[in-house]
Amino acid sequence: MAKTIVAVDCMGGDNAPGEIVKGAILAANKNKKILVKLVGIEDAIKAELAQYTYDEAQVEIVPATEVIETAEPPVIAIRTKTDSSLVKAMKLVKEGEAHAVVTAGSTGATLVGGQLLVGRIPGVKRPPLAPLIPTNKKPALLIDCGANVDAKPQNLVQFAKIGSVYMENVIGVKNPRVAIVNIGAEEEKGNALVKEAYGLLSIENDINFVGNVEARDIPNGDVDVIVCEAFVGNVILKLYEGVGAVLLKKVKSALMSNIKTKVGALLIKSKLKETLKDFQLEQYGGAPLLGLNGLVVKTHGSSKANEIKNSVLQCVRFNEMEINKKIQEKLSDN
Amino acid sequence: MAKTIVAVDCMGGDNAPGEIVKGAILAANKNKKILVKLVGIEDAIKAELAQYTYDEAQVEIVPATEVIETAEPPVIAIRTKTDSSLVKAMKLVKEGEAHAVVTAGSTGATLVGGQLLVGRIPGVKRPPLAPLIPTNKKPALLIDCGANVDAKPQNLVQFAKIGSVYMENVIGVKNPRVAIVNIGAEEEKGNALVKEAYGLLSIENDINFVGNVEARDIPNGDVDVIVCEAFVGNVILKLYEGVGAVLLKKVKSALMSNIKTKVGALLIKSKLKETLKDFQLEQYGGAPLLGLNGLVVKTHGSSKANEIKNSVLQCVRFNEMEINKKIQEKLSDN
Numbered sequence: 001m002a003k004t005i006v007a008v009d010c011m012g013g014d015n016a017p018g019e020i021v022k023g024a025i026l027a028a029n030k031n032k033k034i035l036v037k038l039v040g041i042e043d044a045i046k047a048e049l050a051q052y053t054y055d056e057a058q059v060e061i062v063p064a065t066e067v068i069e070t071a072e073p074p075v076i077a078i079r080t081k082t083d084s085s086l087v088k089a090m091k092l093v094k095e096g097e098a099h100a101v102v103t104a105g106s107t108g109a110t111l112v113g114g115q116l117l118v119g120r121i122p123g124v125k126r127p128p129l130a131p132l133i134p135t136n137k138k139p140a141l142l143i144d145c146g147a148n149v150d151a152k153p154q155n156l157v158q159f160a161k162i163g164s165v166y167m168e169n170v171i172g173v174k175n176p177r178v179a180i181v182n183i184g185a186e187e188e189k190g191n192a193l194v195k196e197a198y199g200l201l202s203i204e205n206d207i208n209f210v211g212n213v214e215a216r217d218i219p220n221g222d223v224d225v226i227v228c229e230a231f232v233g234n235v236i237l238k239l240y241e242g243v244g245a246v247l248l249k250k251v252k253s254a255l256m257s258n259i260k261t262k263v264g265a266l267l268i269k270s271k272l273k274e275t276l277k278d279f280q281l282e283q284y285g286g287a288p289l290l291g292l293n294g295l296v297v298k299t300h301g302s303s304k305a306n307e308i309k310n311s312v313l314q315c316v317r318f319n320e321m322e323i324n325k326k327i328q329e330k331l332s333d334n
Numbered sequence: 335m336a337k338t339i340v341a342v343d344c345m346g347g348d349n350a351p352g353e354i355v356k357g358a359i360l361a362a363n364k365n366k367k368i369l370v371k372l373v374g375i376e377d378a379i380k381a382e383l384a385q386y387t388y389d390e391a392q393v394e395i396v397p398a399t400e401v402i403e404t405a406e407p408p409v410i411a412i413r414t415k416t417d418s419s420l421v422k423a424m425k426l427v428k429e430g431e432a433h434a435v436v437t438a439g440s441t442g443a444t445l446v447g448g449q450l451l452v453g454r455i456p457g458v459k460r461p462p463l464a465p466l467i468p469t470n471k472k473p474a475l476l477i478d479c480g481a482n483v484d485a486k487p488q489n490l491v492q493f494a495k496i497g498s499v500y501m502e503n504v505i506g507v508k509n510p511r512v513a514i515v516n517i518g519a520e521e522e523k524g525n526a527l528v529k530e531a532y533g534l535l536s537i538e539n540d541i542n543f544v545g546n547v548e549a550r551d552i553p554n555g556d557v558d559v560i561v562c563e564a565f566v567g568n569v570i571l572k573l574y575e576g577v578g579a580v581l582l583k584k585v586k587s588a589l590m591s592n593i594k595t596k597v598g599a600l601l602i603k604s605k606l607k608e609t610l611k612d613f614q615l616e617q618y619g620g621a622p623l624l625g626l627n628g629l630v631v632k633t634h635g636s637s638k639a640n641e642i643k644n645s646v647l648q649c650v651r652f653n654e655m656e657i658n659k660k661i662q663e664k665l666s667d668n
Binding site for chain 1: 469470480483484515517524525526528548549550551552553554564565566568569570571572573574575576577578579580581582583584585587588589591592594595597598599600601602605606608609610612613
């Protein structure tokens, strides 16, 4: 099988370019079927590359002289910074010179660039950003999380289908259970958007729709594809992080409160760390922006090499499983 | 000062009537200025009362023969079960024979009954349900959490004002900081509802509006009144519970994994429990349904005596501080 080509935005994120280049090389060294195109300021990338051993046939540098900062207005940044690492990486996908982009840069610019530069698969109305979130069982796909506010019921139906394809083929969940986020388990509950989407989802034959999921039950992990509009998805994603961080801070302060608890802490520390690792959002790599002519993976702004590595490896499976073709088929089913 | 009269729905909730009656008596015994009217099936209430010592001048029984179950459609239940404990308790407020209702019964029936039976303060468009939620600092008021889906921007402005009055006068937070839940900190972010509400909130002089709050930052506790429409509020409230519960389950399983961790667990257990207690939603008592001609406090369905007691005590401060008069003044300010 041909190589999967991943354009890596080496200038985006808090730890660019060091951790980004490192992550790309780790991925290339792990999987010989990857070619990474490192996009960014040439000298900076070369200086980083000098530290590593890798197969030169797997690594290319694509020079870009500009950098899009997090605070820049996304549309203006994408339109005017044509020699930025993000714009050039996305153009590689558009022009068929890469299968995917991985970026830790501005979320706004990534979403805008995905739509304007990479472009949508025919039939996809709004490309959803769909991170995996930890649960008490297996991770679940939260779709959509930031790309499209004020969504319509039909958009949510597409999210359900796109998410089902992703979970089945990339994550390997057979017949993934799809639920819509609502404020009660009963069918008649919810706002106008959710009620109408519920009706549409119920009559779809090619997804495994199981009904409403209340926010309280999301962390239990009983559904695989969690459908919601972007505002609600964003609240869920961010609150997961926020509540987790504050609770862990509280646990730590309890462990450090006196001699007795400090001794106890030594005994439980490694086990506790291991258990809680499952519940960290970062470990699942970046969030794919789905429904595009190619794949765009947005990693955390604070990504380190490991998250970049996992995100690049994710692109291989996405490419080899022909996810976009499957999404297109699913959407044209009815 | 005259007594505060609280109608307690003794038949609502998982632990009715035992824990409900017990909680009401605990409150009466704690504060001599309370008169509790215990509404429900007379024999059942009498049997519970027989276990306690209390001042008979502080306790009355108001017989009601019916019970509204959680699963009943709210509007039908309120309209047809006219001799239910919830309907009778609410009618006591409407008729001026009680200042407040405390119920652990059906949320839906409570919200409907509040509007239909107790009635709104003139000028209040939609009465918000506003629980206190724990944060890393002081608790914050989450307003609205369940009463009104598909809210309008003007409703959110009222929530901000009503919430400010509550936090300032009931909880004692001077000049409470008000923020609106959004998907970014910048003014231009968000959906149509939030953008328009942001504009309206910015030009209000009589609230301390500090801008957007992202869901990630809610648990930090840097704002006092968290304004959102009910769907989002419900998601925040429920996810708080859900993420907290799963994380604690994980911590517990780590502590129980082997002999070493079990010894460690013994050393940290009491301190950990004490620290995490601050982060349990139940400890803040019930959620007030605000903007009504009286006060309705909805406690958790699983409420035990302590939550009922705290909720009854909350009504005293609400009544003595003349919160409804203050809300009415605030709303008529511009």
